[in-house]
Amino acid sequence: xxxxxxxxxxxxxxxxxxxxxxxxxxxxxxxxxxxxxxxxxxxxxxxxxxxxxxxxxxxxxxxxxxxxxxxxxxxxxxxxxxxxxxxxxxxxxxxxxxxxxxxxxxxxxxxxxxxxxxxxxxxxxxxxxxxxxxxxxxxxxxxxxxxxxxxxxxxxxxxxxxxxxxxxxxxxxxxxxxxxxxxxxxxxxxxxxxxxxxxxxxxxxxxxxxxxxxxxxxxxxxxxxxxxxxxxxxxxxxxxxxxxxxxxxxxxxxxxxxxxxxxxxxxxxxxxxxxxxxxxxxxxxxxxxxxxxxxxxxxxxx
Amino acid sequence: xxxxxxxxxxxxxxxxxxxxxxxxxxxxxxxxxxxxxxxxxxxxxxxxxxxxxxxxxxxxxxxxxxxxxxxxxxxxxxxxxxxxxxxxxxxxxxxxxxxxxxxxxxxxxxxxxxxxxxxxxxxxxxxxxxxxxxxxxxxxxxxxxxxxxxxxxxxxxxxxxxxxxxxxxxxxxxxxxxxxxxxxxxxxxxxxxxxxxxxxxxxxxxxxxxxxxxxxxxxxxxxxxxxxxxxxxxxxxxxxxxxxxxxxxxxxxxxxxxxxxxxxxxxxxxxxxxxxxxxxxxxxxxxxxxxxxxxxxxxxxxxxxxxxxxxxxxxxxxxxxxxxxxxxxxxxxxxxxxxxxxxxxxxxxxxxxxxxxxxxxxxxxxxxxxxxxxxxxxxxxxxxxxxxxxxxxxxxxxxxxxxxxxxxxxxxxxxxxxxxxxxxxxxxxxxxxxxxxxxxxxxxxxxxxxxxxxxxxxxxxxxxxxxxxxx
Numbered sequence: 139x140x141x142x143x144x145x146x147x148x149x150x151x152x153x154x155x156x157x158x159x160x161x162x163x164x165x166x167x168x169x170x171x172x173x174x175x176x177x178x179x180x181x182x183x184x185x186x187x188x189x190x191x192x193x194x195x196x197x198x199x200x201x202x203x204x205x206x207x208x209x210x211x212x213x214x215x216x217x218x219x220x221x222x223x224x225x226x227x228x229x230x231x232x233x234x235x236x237x238x239x240x241x242x243x244x245x246x247x248x249x250x251x252x253x254x255x256x257x258x259x260x261x262x263x264x265x266x267x268x269x270x271x272x273x274x275x276x277x278x279x280x281x282x283x284x285x286x287x288x289x290x291x292x293x294x295x296x297x298x299x300x301x302x303x304x305x306x307x308x309x310x311x312x313x314x315x316x317x318x319x320x321x322x323x324x325x326x327x328x329x330x331x332x333x334x335x336x337x338x339x340x341x342x343x344x345x346x347x348x349x350x351x352x353x354x355x356x357x358x359x360x361x362x363x364x365x366x367x368x369x370x371x372x373x374x375x376x377x378x379x380x381x382x383x384x385x386x387x388x389x390x391x392x393x394x395x396x397x398x399x400x401x402x403x404x405x406x407x408x409x410x411x412x413x414x415x416x417x418x419x420x421x422x423x424x425x426x427x428x429x430x431x432x433x434x435x436x437x438x439x440x
Numbered sequence: 441x442x443x444x445x446x447x448x449x450x451x452x453x454x455x456x457x458x459x460x461x462x463x464x465x466x467x468x469x470x471x472x473x474x475x476x477x478x479x480x481x482x483x484x485x486x487x488x489x490x491x492x493x494x495x496x497x498x499x500x501x502x503x504x505x506x507x508x509x510x511x512x513x514x515x516x517x518x519x520x521x522x523x524x525x526x527x528x529x530x531x532x533x534x535x536x537x538x539x540x541x542x543x544x545x546x547x548x549x550x551x552x553x554x555x556x557x558x559x560x561x562x563x564x565x566x567x568x569x570x571x572x573x574x575x576x577x578x579x580x581x582x583x584x585x586x587x588x589x590x591x592x593x594x595x596x597x598x599x600x601x602x603x604x605x606x607x608x609x610x611x612x613x614x615x616x617x618x619x620x621x622x623x624x625x626x627x628x629x630x631x632x633x634x635x636x637x638x639x640x641x642x643x644x645x646x647x648x649x650x651x652x653x654x655x656x657x658x659x660x661x662x663x664x665x666x667x668x669x670x671x672x673x674x675x676x677x678x679x680x681x682x683x684x685x686x687x688x689x690x691x692x693x694x695x696x697x698x699x700x701x702x703x704x705x706x707x708x709x710x711x712x713x714x715x716x717x718x719x720x721x722x723x724x725x726x727x728x729x730x731x732x733x734x735x736x737x738x739x740x741x742x743x744x745x746x747x748x749x750x751x752x753x754x755x756x757x758x759x760x761x762x763x764x765x766x767x768x769x770x771x772x773x774x775x776x777x778x779x780x781x782x783x784x785x786x787x788x789x790x791x792x793x794x795x796x797x798x799x800x801x802x803x804x805x806x807x808x809x810x811x812x813x814x815x816x817x818x819x820x821x822x823x824x825x826x827x828x829x830x831x832x833x834x835x836x837x838x839x840x841x842x843x844x845x846x847x848x849x850x851x852x853x854x855x856x857x858x859x860x861x862x863x864x865x866x867x868x869x870x871x872x873x874x875x876x877x878x879x880x881x882x883x884x885x886x887x888x889x890x891x892x893x894x895x896x897x898x899x900x901x902x903x904x905x906x907x908x909x910x911x
Contacts, residue, residue, distance in 0.1 A: 176903060180545040180562065181570040274728065275662075275720030276737075296662045296723025296879065384663065385722065385875040401538045403864035405566030406903060 223317030869894025
């Protein structure tokens, strides 16, 4: 048996590690190196400038503006998505009214579960284009509905006051479905007797969710939190396709700033790499922090 | 939670975080040393072959597949292989010029001809400051392919060389000739007995009339509001003379706050104040706003002369789109009403490290032949920088109005190039300011302030190479 272990490990471990090193680790290392140069991207020549790029970044108002938007996303997207995800998953698992003695989901739960999952199946590009049409200020679904019931509508993506929230809504919308399924799966692992006991004790649905479901799902919620936090620090594709950071930089995010600096309106690859490096550390800190802060004892079902 | 979980999750987190930050360096720097199999192809120069093309050297052409498509290029390529049957042409088309070609520039193996255009365009400032472009001067001095007795330079419309020149070196061939103006439907105006106004006061009066008729006077690409900077700056230049444009291009202090710019911004603020803009315009992109205009929801729109071919699919028959210059502010204008912004556009370039530079220049000579230019105009309904190349070509309605407008404008035509020198200034900074201004969130003074702040930020950025033009 023993001599059979190594070939197995090598065949299954070496290729992925190699791929990871070549396509993930090495670009990262290069990004760190490039961020200390003034490389303009279209010739092999670059001069080392030390930490000058980071110094410029510190005084770059557009960068801070983008960072601020990312911070708002970080504060809201995970919370909204998880709350909505938990709510829907709970309703699907135990929201039903009939059969008061047992614990059942709402009628047509399977149908809802499929519908919630739709956005996850669509590519992000399609989601962005779809919502761009929904937000069309003259003939979009939203405006038409509001006009239909006699209300006036804003210009959605065209107004700095609303554009950011429009994009945020799409982010939540496109993510919720996945977490409904994730939480739903986690809930189905919770023994039914617990819920029946809670029900017998006369707890309301909200109390059940807060006092029983949430603590039992804590691990899953925490993973969701980390994923969503990373998503919120990125958000590049949706923003780039829907608004490209506008109007007047109101929806700008760090990812768009980085892309625009290298491939968009300028060719400052050195400076863009510096933005990338900052993004790397931000994402890493947020991921580590949210894992630390949320640490609790694990509950095992026997 | 145990240690294994933390590790597992951190790894998952790392994996998720990767695409964003790794994005940039998927194609990192390095390489680029010339070696033997990268040597340039050179032929012997002769009367027949003034650029010294090596006749069996392959030529690689990359076309931006935007509004003009790529078919026209295939004709030019066929013309090239007709002259050099042994040359093999590699043709490709993409919408993502910068992303596709950046690694090849770094690698030192760029294509021979690049149509650097579209939203994925590579910033010319960056290319020029890195000496990535071949000097096209030799092309200008070469004899024209099919206009006897003239050099290529002699066959070009005025301004075509200047716009592609950086510090005196001709580096970029802008192939099309584009007029920028205000468009309306001749059909709509004839039906309603409206007449295009020549002065600003009359324009406002006409807007009032149009609005009373239940049509919005204006619409614009709210998500790309820089389209509206064009008529505004044109108004200022016609009021204050070409020096207004010169100051903007040379990033002179307070160029955006000159009296002419103030007068123009104040004037244009009127259409915002009086609500002469189609409701919802700030949320429309260029296609959506142009389509609303084609559907008769708005009377005026600002665009360049590519509008007709861009809107081909949605323009109703007999719409008769017509370009017109911006109205004069008053009798004190330095330029007459007829003056319009005309400029060469659609940039083509030969990378300095291309293996077949001579072939690239020869390809440009083919494009700039009368035959090549006529075919282009026929295929994509756009003018070229080749003088007189529209002879014998039947033009669509809109393009005939462009030709007429350019003729009437003549020597009074004007242009600016700050958008070529500093892509970011127009694409990001002036764009954002226009968005605020034309949606009515800021007034003229704040608008010019914001533009000036943008220009100042470029002027103070030591990592951006600065260019000056004399006149």
